[in-house]
Amino acid sequence: MKKLGIYIHVPFCLKRCNYCGFYSNAMTDATGAREAQTHYVQWLIGKIREKGEEFRKKYLVDTIFIGGGTPTILQPEAIEAIMGAIRENFAVESDAEITIESNPKTLTPQKLKRYRATGINRLSIGAQSMDDDILKYLGRAHDRADFLETYEMARKCGFDNINVDLMFAIPGQTKAQWQDTVEQVIMQDPEHISFYSLQIEEDTPFYNDYIDGRLVPLDDGLDRDMYHWAIGRLKSAGYTHYEISNAAKPGYECRHNLKYWSFDEYLGIGDSASSFMNGIRTTEKPREEYHENDFDDNAGEFVFTGLRKRQGISKREFAERFGREFWDVYEGRRARVQEFFDSGALLEEGDRLWLSEDGIDISNQIMAMFV
Amino acid sequence: MKQKYIRNFSIIAHIDHGKSTLADRIIENTGLVAHRDMKEQYLDNMDLERERGITIKLQTTRLVYKAKDGNEYIFNLIDTPGHVDFNYEVSRSLAACEGAVLVVDCTQGVEAQTMGNVYLAMDEDLEILPCLNKIDLASARPDETKKEIEDMIGIDAEDAPLVSAKEGIGIDGLLEKIVQVIPPPSGDENGKLKALIFDSIYDNYKGVVIYVRVFGGSVKVGDMIRLMATKKVYEVTEVGVMAPGHVPSKYLSAGDVGYICASIKEVKDARVGDTVTLDDDPTDQAMPGYKKIQSMVYCGIYPAEGEKYEPVKDALEKLQVNDAAFLFEPETSTALGFGFRCGFLGLLHMEIIVERLEREFNLSVVTTSPSVVYKVVLNDGTIKMIQNPTNLPDPAEIDHIEEPIVKADIMIPKDYVGTIMELCQKRRGKMLSMDYITTERVDLHYEMPLNEVIYDFFDALKSKTKGYGSLDYEFIRYENSNLVKLDVLLNKELVDAFSMIVHESEAYNRGRFVCEKLKEIIPMHQFEVPVQAAVGQKVIARETVKAYRKDVIAKCYGGDISRKKKLLEKQKEGKKRMRQFGKVEVPQEAFTAVLKYDDNK
Numbered sequence A: 001m002k003k004l005g006i007y008i009h010v011p012f013c014l015k016r017c018n019y020c021g022f023y024s025n026a027m028t029d030a031t032g033a034r035e036a037q038t039h040y041v042q043w044l045i046g047k048i049r050e051k052g053e054e055f056r057k058k059y060l061v062d063t064i065f066i067g068g069g070t071p072t073i074l075q076p077e078a079i080e081a082i083m084g085a086i087r088e089n090f091a092v093e094s095d096a097e098i099t100i101e102s103n104p105k106t107l108t109p110q111k112l113k114r115y116r117a118t119g120i121n122r123l124s125i126g127a128q129s130m131d132d133d134i135l136k137y138l139g140r141a142h143d144r145a146d147f148l149e150t151y152e153m154a155r156k157c158g159f160d161n162i163n164v165d166l167m168f169a170i171p172g173q174t175k176a177q178w179q180d181t182v183e184q185v186i187m188q189d190p191e192h193i194s195f196y197s198l199q200i201e202e203d204t205p206f207y208n209d210y211i212d213g214r215l216v217p218l219d220d221g222l223d224r225d226m227y228h229w230a231i232g233r234l235k236s237a238g239y240t241h242y243e244i245s246n247a248a249k250p251g252y253e254c255r256h257n258l259k260y261w262s263f264d265e266y267l268g269i270g271d272s273a274s275s276f277m278n279g280i281r282t283t284e285k286p287r288e289e290y291h292e293n294d295f296d297d298n299a300g301e302f303v304f305t306g307l308r309k310r311q312g313i314s315k316r317e318f319a320e321r322f323g324r325e326f327w328d329v330y331e332g333r334r335a336r337v338q339e340f341f342d343s344g345a346l347l348e349e350g351d352r353l354w355l356s357e358d359g360i361d362i363s364n365q366i367m368a369m370f371v
Numbered sequence B: 001m002k003q004k005y006i007r008n009f010s011i012i013a014h015i016d017h018g019k020s021t022l023a024d025r026i027i028e029n030t031g032l033v034a035h036r037d038m039k040e041q042y043l044d045n046m047d048l049e050r051e052r053g054i055t056i057k058l059q060t061t062r063l064v065y066k067a068k069d070g071n072e073y074i075f076n077l078i079d080t081p082g083h084v085d086f087n088y089e090v091s092r093s094l095a096a097c098e099g100a101v102l103v104v105d106c107t108q109g110v111e112a113q114t115m116g117n118v119y120l121a122m123d124e125d126l127e128i129l130p131c132l133n134k135i136d137l138a139s140a141r142p143d144e145t146k147k148e149i150e151d152m153i154g155i156d157a158e159d160a161p162l163v164s165a166k167e168g169i170g171i172d173g174l175l176e177k178i179v180q181v182i183p184p185p186s187g188d189e190n191g192k193l194k195a196l197i198f199d200s201i202y203d204n205y206k207g208v209v210i211y212v213r214v215f216g217g218s219v220k221v222g223d224m225i226r227l228m229a230t231k232k233v234y235e236v237t238e239v240g241v242m243a244p245g246h247v248p249s250k251y252l253s254a255g256d257v258g259y260i261c262a263s264i265k266e267v268k269d270a271r272v273g274d275t276v277t278l279d280d281d282p283t284d285q286a287m288p289g290y291k292k293i294q295s296m297v298y299c300g301i302y303p304a305e306g307e308k309y310e311p312v313k314d315a316l317e318k319l320q321v322n323d324a325a326f327l328f329e330p331e332t333s334t335a336l337g338f339g340f341r342c343g344f345l346g347l348l349h350m351e352i353i354v355e356r357l358e359r360e361f362n363l364s365v366v367t368t369s370p371s372v373v374y375k376v377v378l379n380d381g382t383i384k385m386i387q388n389p390t391n392l393p394d395p396a397e398i399d400h401i402e403e404p405i406v407k408a409d410i411m412i413p414k415d416y417v418g419t420i421m422e423l424c425q426k427r428r429g430k431m432l433s434m435d436y437i438t439t440e441r442v443d444l445h446y447e448m449p450l451n452e453v454i455y456d457f458f459d460a461l462k463s464k465t466k467g468y469g470s471l472d473y474e475f476i477r478y479e480n481s482n483l484v485k486l487d488v489l490l491n492k493e494l495v496d497a498f499s500m501i502v503h504e505s506e507a508y509n510r511g512r513f514v515c516e517k518l519k520e521i522i523p524m525h526q527f528e529v530p531v532q533a534a535v536g537q538k539v540i541a542r543e544t545v546k547a548y549r550k551d552v553i554a555k556c557y558g559g560d561i562s563r564k565k566k567l568l569e570k571q572k573e574g575k576k577r578m579r580q581f582g583k584v585e586v587p588q589e590a591f592t593a594v595l596k597y598d599d600n601k
Helices: A030-055 A076-089 A109-117 A132-138 A144-156 A175-188 A205-212 A220-236 A255-261 A295-306 A315-322 A331-342 A357-361 A363-370 B019-029 B047-052 B084-095 B112-123 B142-153 B171-181 B309-322 B347-359 B414-426 B450-464 B504-521 B561-576
Strands: A002-010 A059-068 A092-102 A122-128 A162-168 A192-197 A240-243 A246-248 A266-269 A274-277 A280-283 A289-292 A346-349 A352-355 B006-013 B060-066 B072-078 B099-105 B127-133 B194-203 B207-216 B218-220 B224-227 B232-235 B238-242 B246-248 B251-253 B257-261 B275-278 B297-303 B327-333 B337-344 B365-367 B374-378 B383-386 B398-413 B430-436 B441-449 B470-481 B483-490 B500-503 B529-535 B538-545 B578-581 B584-587
Touching: A002 A030, A002 A076, A002 A255, A030 A076, A030 A266, A059 A076, A059 A255, A076 A092, A076 A109, A092 A255, A109 A144, A122 A132, A122 A144, A144 A162, A162 A175, A162 A220, A175 A192, A175 A220, A192 A220, A220 A240, A220 A246, A220 A357, A240 A255, A255 A266, A255 A295, A274 B561, A280 B561, A295 A315, A295 A363, A295 B561, A331 A346, A331 A363, A352 A357, A357 A363, A363 B561, B006 B019, B006 B084, B006 B112, B006 B171, B019 B060, B019 B072, B019 B099, B019 B171, B060 B171, B060 B238, B060 B257, B084 B112, B084 B194, B099 B112, B099 B142, B099 B171, B112 B127, B112 B142, B112 B398, B112 B470, B127 B142, B127 B171, B194 B309, B207 B251, B238 B251, B297 B309, B297 B327, B297 B347, B309 B327, B309 B337, B309 B347, B337 B347, B347 B365, B398 B414, B398 B450, B414 B430, B414 B441, B414 B450, B441 B450, B441 B470, B450 B470, B450 B500, B483 B504, B500 B504, B504 B529, B504 B538, B504 B584, B561 B578
Parallel strands: A002 A059, A002 A266, A059 A092, A092 A122, A122 A162, A162 A192, B006 B072, B006 B099, B099 B127
Antiparallel strands: A192 A246, A240 A246, A266 A274, A274 A280, A280 A289, A346 A352, B060 B072, B194 B207, B194 B275, B207 B257, B218 B251, B224 B232, B224 B275, B238 B246, B238 B257, B297 B337, B297 B365, B327 B337, B374 B383, B374 B398, B398 B441, B398 B470, B430 B441, B483 B500, B483 B529, B529 B538, B578 B584
């Protein structure tokens, strides 16, 4: 049976962060919020049932990712209901990786224990920084102490696979501040660390500030310095850098996210959730999208997402999936790609094609050769 | 006497004042073209003309009007091009008429170009019939406009017909006025043949079709005609009238407007302004006012990356067949390879040709900085006319350089006088005088180097006057000037396509502007790209396009893949439109961007 990753979108947050472009609604009014959430979860469960009827016979679910938004602001009953609905309507592998995204300040021991009881075995914590001033600037609802408390709580409640999300290249941030954040998180010894260079997304407060000149992006040189330093430091602390912005202890790479970079199928359920099923990319309302991939789409996506992984892509797999040899397809681009082989940004050996660490910095123009 | 029932006239107006729409209504109301066959703006028949709302190629139409006096009149409506670049063509069209309908948009009033055309009409001694358009609009101010016409032009506007071409209001009144006011043609039908060429087009089957106004004698099929300026002789194969398609007739005689076909191969052999006469019984005197066409602005046109040379050449040849004012010859550029040096009447003419290459011929081309023609006097006294900055001789050999000076008439609302005087000052203008046309409108008279006018003066004028300013200019003389060649170096290598000749006092500003613009437009490379502007060996401005440090998508999860792929595709497309100079990639639009007026600079 084919494997499937399920993504559940929960579009609610305590408040919107200044940089975030994901689809979500800030919940300020407690009563109204509770109602909207209950309503949404009921609708979600209906959707899960619907999708289950369509796919349960053909797929075995091996990863589940409950993301958002901040799914942990939901009542524990809601998460239990969602997990129950998935198990009822899909065949879920016994050792499936089941992640829930969270923000500090939204968790309690009781919530965490009940999550564990539903089979959720991986917790992702949006820490972003260990510097309270920076957290404030980002518009986060928590501070450093909240994170440490949440982290300790999660360990106590039995989470032995924890990811910590971090952000760098924040306007005004110094390299020392970034180093301090990384060191403090390494000290906590999470299984997985994601580290993102701040991206200015459209329709966010940061974007408006940027357009009006109030936000001056960090110098690219410093950005890259922070990035490469982090890769080195994480490696020395026993982490494997396995994707552009992700590192994990061996065996703890996020299996769900790897599907996105490995041309695997995934089913998104919920507002604005995206799916890739049977060669069709769709996104639910309100950011609706529908696209049937053709050969060029498939080949381009396989290569560009695959090159995000440090191990890169397998040309044999390419040929198996698409029925044509890799370099036959890209013969016409070879001369221009050569420039990147020459500078050592792109590497090829045996079956594999991958980016060097320096190549990552200019990965867009390399990937653009293959789309 | 058939002449009594002929009226030959033009419509003159400023762009946007509704000339073409009015022509449509006149055609419609005389019943010649059925309403359902009318495309909007019948006379503007090039797509580009209709889109830009201007007339480039002339269209002439013969109409029949049954007047209130019971007689049928033949109206020959001779269209005129509507832009300052085409002044000569306008003057020849006017010379073919006895009168002109002056259309003034009475929400706008009289503008500089209206005046330009009025003077041209007055030079030809035409009877001018003013007519106020857009009378249906709430902002119409007919009384003020009448007063403006009387004050500025000195003609009686009291009885000027009030029309709305768009709504078809007042057209009958205008047609009656045309009969009453515009005089019929005169001239001896039995005299010697004397006909003025006011336009010519190329027809695939008939060869060149020349449009003429016959001033004396007559012409028929089989006659041997002589074109007096080119001194060439041809046998007439067809004559006829434009109704508006070609309708053959037995002959054309004094007072008539019509066409002649005589197996002429190229439009340049039948020049506008030339006189047609009979070879065996020629008239003594040609029509006055013939001028050889003079290209005022030159630029290089090169096939863009991925485009071939031959199709561009074929397209230019095809355009030239129909446009005697457009010149081209092959040239080469170290930066751009094989291409063409092209001559135009003005910047608009140049833009139109480039746009036609792109649209009608689906070609992608690169244009180099436009240049005027400089008169370079060498130490040994020889004179060289230079229209390509790259060909400027070594400064050591040059005694001095002269540049063309034009007289510019700029008409603006009075609130902008300060701003525009400052602009003209910056463009090395010398103010001659300033007239108050009305209490609100001012006519500024300047002498300015043409070089300053062609780059972006018109855009700047429009921008600084919120679109109300208008400009008219004509060449007056060459003048000694302190000019230097400004070069652009990318990654230390000279890119000749960017070279331009500028006044020494402007070199620094221009150099800095070009460097800043290129820095914005040239994408980052894997290495740093210095962008330099230099005069001779001296670098006067410098910018650096930084090397790529970061060109990476940090987050790419399930919902990002389609969007990020589009981003990468866009990046790839961008690369395709690049032109390679050494190791530096330059987007096509860079060549025009360095010329464009920028409000912020």
